[in-house]
Amino acid sequence: MRLSNLELLNFRNYENLSLVFEKDLVIFLGENAQGKTNALEAIYALAMTRSHRTTHEQELIEWQKKEASVRGTIEKKSHKVLLDVCFTKKGRRTKINHLEQKKLSSYVGQMNVILFAPEDLALVKGTPQLRRKFLDMEIGQISPVYLHNLVQYQHVLKQRNLYLKQLAETKKADELYLTILTEQLVEFGSKVLFERLQFIKKLEYWANTLHQSISQQKETLTITYDSSIDLSTDSTMKSIVESYQQALGKTQKNERFRQVTLVGPHRDELLFFINGRNVQTYGSQGQQRTTALSVKLAEIDLMKEETGEYPILLLDDVMSELDDSRQLHLLEAIEGKVQTFLTTTTLDHVKEKMTVEPMIYYVEQGKIKGESA
Ligand SMILES: Nc1ncnc2c1ncn2[C@@H]1O[C@H](COP(=O)(O)OP(=O)(O)OP(=O)(O)O)[C@@H](O)[C@H]1O
Ligand SMILES: [Mg+2]
Structure with a gap:
């Protein structure tokens, strides 16, 4: 358009x-x-x-x-x-x-529209929160279902954290209530995770195509989803649910002690690698800029694929x-x-x-x- x-x-x-x-x-x-x-x-x-x-x-x-x-x-x-x-x-x-x-x-x-401003260069070097927000905004633009699940997830997470706090204060556990909250958490959280994994696969493809062209074929960009839950890019909905439950089981003691939910999409983030090396840690400033630019511009082709028209x-x-x-x-x-x-x-x-x-x-x-x- x-x-x-x-x-x-x-x-x-x-x-x-x-x-x-x-x-x-x-x-x-x-x-x-x-x-x-x-x-x-x-x-x-x-x-x-x-x-x-x-x-x-x-x-x-x-x-x-x-x-x-x-x-x-x-x-x-x-x-x-x-x-x-x-x-x-x-x-x-x-x-x-x-x-x-x-x-x-x-x-x-x-x-x-896709807007790219100097502050977007912080996508790579900035906080994990920034990268989660990027994911949520971009997936939200192409999938209203994602936004719905994300809002539900955040709602349950808040309730569950509140309950973990109460538990520590009163020491009386209503195990059934916690089980219900945990089930809901896994239900919405798994849907969020599934869509994120799908999106990152597409994002990586387009971002790498651009990155290779900008770096004159010298650099390959890979993007991985760094999760607090044991996942692989090919995880199915069923395997996500299983890994999620396992991860929650493992942190059960610790989360009661810390009084917050320690695993799930709210703790995850994105990692970028150039030729196999982490850009956040080892990348030069220029490489970090190119990565941010490639990732952002990858949306051009992604949107074309999803909507049929190129954005502005x-x-x-x-x-x-x-x-x-x-x-x-x-x-x-x-x-x-x-x-x-x-x-x-x-x-x-x-x-x-x-x-x-x-x-x-x-x-x-x-x-x-x-x-x-
Ligand atoms: N509501 C407003 N009404 C009138 N003028 C405004 C309003 N908001 C901002 N401005 C003026 O707009 C100007 C800034 O414009 P803008 O941010 O587009 O600059 P720019 O050309 O992008 O500059 P730079 O190269 O520094 O980024 C400022 O001088 C500011 O005073
Ligand atoms: Mg300006």
């Missing part, structure tokens, strides 16, 4: 902006604090009805104004869709082809974080395939690497001037 035009009203520092995108590579060029990220944020908001950098949507409304709106046309294989999101002080309104949408779920999904790619200030050769291979990997919007403060070393002609927009204090390169 591609975005063919964008109209902003009172969005951040854009009072009134109207752009037409005729090319599939669009560059927002400008100095710091001019509105480059704001422009990408607007495109992200058109797809997701929320910002990627704040949970307070009021911040999107230009200071002193009451409402902000983002409008755009999405061209898909067989048809066009007109999207419209309006942010008010009270909340948001969305429209598809001028028709107001009551439910968020009927709006989100019309337009798919938003790259915020990413080029400056990569060395020359990685920039080149990144561009090769995306050009001619996905419509890409990228922000940069300088075109040095970027333009000559591009094989498709970009459309360059100059961003200055909330105004954007276009000019063909």
Whole structure:
């Protein structure tokens, strides 16, 4: 899919902006604090009805104004869709082809975007929590069932932990209650685990394809699911349940002592390996960046596989974080395939690497001037 035009009203520092995108590579060029990220944020908001950098949507409304709106046309294989999101002080309104949408779920999904910003580079080096969140968000985008099971799991986990605390305080155990909670925990937890394993297999395939291309075939990327439960990538639902029960059995004494559930999806995470060596521990900064980039960009093909259309790619200030050769291979990997919007403060070393002609927009204090390169 591609975005063919964008109209902003009172969005951040854009009072009134109207752009037409005729090319599939669009560059927002400008100095710091001019509105480059704001422009990408607007495109992200058109797809997701929320910002990627704040949970307070009021911040999107230009200071002193009451409402902000983002409008755009999405061209898909067989048809066009007109999207419209309006942010008010009270909340948001969305429209598809001028028709107001009551439910968020009927709006989100019309337009798919993947955003990659410098903070995403922390995916590899950051906390395990960050990688769990990444997994949950990405699988959630393509599987509503996953989200459902995850919410149920978190609910049971909370109850079970609460009960383990009570148990330590009162010393009176209602074994039946704990058994029921444990059964539910295993039921939802196993479903979450199963989907995570399936997803990681696909993610690894696409991420490695990209990683090999970016590293000029010198590096192979593997991704493993580091679980608190003994699992293998080919685990069936039945074997997951069995291993889960075994793991809980083994930690039974310890979890009563520590008063928390010690095994399960909430304790698991992702590990990345380049040529068999752990990237988190042994990888150079550049390798960690390439890994984060490959993993994130793997979603392009994953989404195409799941939805039938390529998503739109938003790259915020990413080029400056990569060395020359990685920039080149990144561009090769995306050009001619996905419509890409990228922000940069300088075109040095970027333009000559591009094989498709970009459309360059100059961003200055909330105004954007276009000019063909
Ligand atoms: N609600 C708002 N109303 C008006 N202006 C805003 C609003 N929110 C942010 N801004 C302004 O937008 C500007 C920042 O824009 P943005 O983050 O897009 O910069 P940028 O071009 O990406 O810069 P950098 O290269 O440093 O990342 C700031 O100057 C800020 O004052
Ligand atoms: Mg920025």
